[in-house]
Amino acid sequence: MKVIITGACAVSARSVLRSLKMSPLFESTEFVGWDMCNLLYGVYEGIFDRIYKVPAVSDVSYRAVVEDILNKEKPDAVIVVPEVEVLYWSEYTFDVPYIVPPKEFSKLVISKERLFDALKDTRLVPKHITLTVNEIEDPSFINPLGFPVWIRDGAAGTASGKGAFKATCYDDLKAWVKINQGIMQFQLSEFLPGGNYGCFCLFKKGKLIKIAQAERIEYIMAKVAISGVTGNTSKGRLLNDELIKNTALDAISRLCQITGEEMNGLVVVDMKGDTNNIPIITEINIRHVAFSSSFASAGFNISEFQLLLALDRDNEISPEVEKFFPPYNLILRDVDGAPxxxxxxxxxxIGESI
Structure with a gap:
């Protein structure tokens, strides 16, 4: 068997690959990747059998290049990881087994602004406003959300806490905009001081197949980011939390009603706790995040489930929708090591060995 994983050099795709290599169902599989190859560590790490360099999805040559690779490699399935590629593959289909969220849903949630606006009449998302640099720098500007406030890059598909900062006053906002001159549009949202959660939800034809939750507690190299958030968890844990689960499923259901689509594929609903630690949705990722292989290590291999669904081997998936994890489990990650x-x-x- 041969499987292609896209975005192969990035952390999330490599997490998917590690997960699949843990699966006895795919231990003899040949894994091929493609990527823009800007992250050279991923190119030279050597965990893929081979990696192809491809152009950006926005490049006019993208489709021709990847179709040539598909025709040459003839994979049994493709796992699409980067959000911009998921968005493309949801709209422009390819003649190969794969499973991604539906087109209109993907278009909606890839933009935090559209996502928040779609759920603005609920308490599922934080109070928010999207502003241009000129609007923030206007001397007459008054922040309707008050302070402290969370400010971050408002562009679609941004990740790893890009442009993120807790502003405590208007001078903080102006200074942050000035520092981040490459960002033209910022999203301001109410500051949520509680826990940081991710809920993995895997669907096929509208049916929830698997669900799992995790908490991000600390971040790799957190001190280098003013926000303390780098997007890569160094310490976390796997959870079984009904409120987090129900919040994620409620949002997905409401959004599918808006788009009129049947849910498919994997989404990861990110949340932060409010002052009462009630989970509030901060974004919905239409892709894996780095926790994927940690779930696999704990015996809940979401990447394996996703690949089986893509291959229409649904009957090989275990029947439980959720796995219950030990209450004091821990996930540890570092720059130079696997989770x-x-x-x-x-x-x-002190003085004891462990």
Missing amino acids: IYITEEKAFN
Whole structure:
């Protein structure tokens, strides 16, 4: 069997690959990747059998290049990872097995502004406003959300906390806009001080197949980002939280009603807790995030489930929708190592070994 994973050099795609290599169902599979190859570590890491360099999805040559690769490699399935590629593949189909969220849903949630506007009459999303640089720098500007406020890049598909900052006053806003001169549109939203959560939801033909939740506790190299958020978790845990689960499913259901589509594929609903730690949705990713292989390490291989769905091998998927994790589990990640899953965190004292 041969499987292509797109966006192969990025952390999320490599997490998908690690997950699939844990699966006994795909242990003899040949894994091919493609990517723009800007992240050279991913190019030379050597975990794929081979990686092709492709143009950006926005490039006019993209389709011809990837179709040539598909014709040459003849994969049994493709797992599409980067959001901009998911968006493209949801609208412009290819003659190869794959499963992605539906077109209009993808177009809606890839923009935080459109997502928030679609759910603005609910308490599922934070209070928010999207502003241009000129609007923020206008001397007459008054922030309707008050302070503190969260400011970040408002462009579609942004990730890893790009342009993100907790502003405590108007001078903070102006200074942050001045520093981030490459960003032309910012989203301001109410500051949510609670926990940081991700809920993985896998669907096929409108049916929820698998769901799992995780909490991000600390971030890799957090000190280099003023916001303290780099988008890559160094410490986290796997959860079973009904409120987080129900919040994610409620939002997905409402959005599918708006778009009139049947839900398919994988989405990851990100949330932050408010002052009462009630989860509020901050974004919906139409792709894997780096927690994927941590779930696989804990015996809940979402990448395996997704590939089986794409191959129409649904009957090989275990029947449980959710796996229950030990209450004191821990996920640890570092720059130079694969994620570690610990079933129970234990304290140890000076002079003791562990």
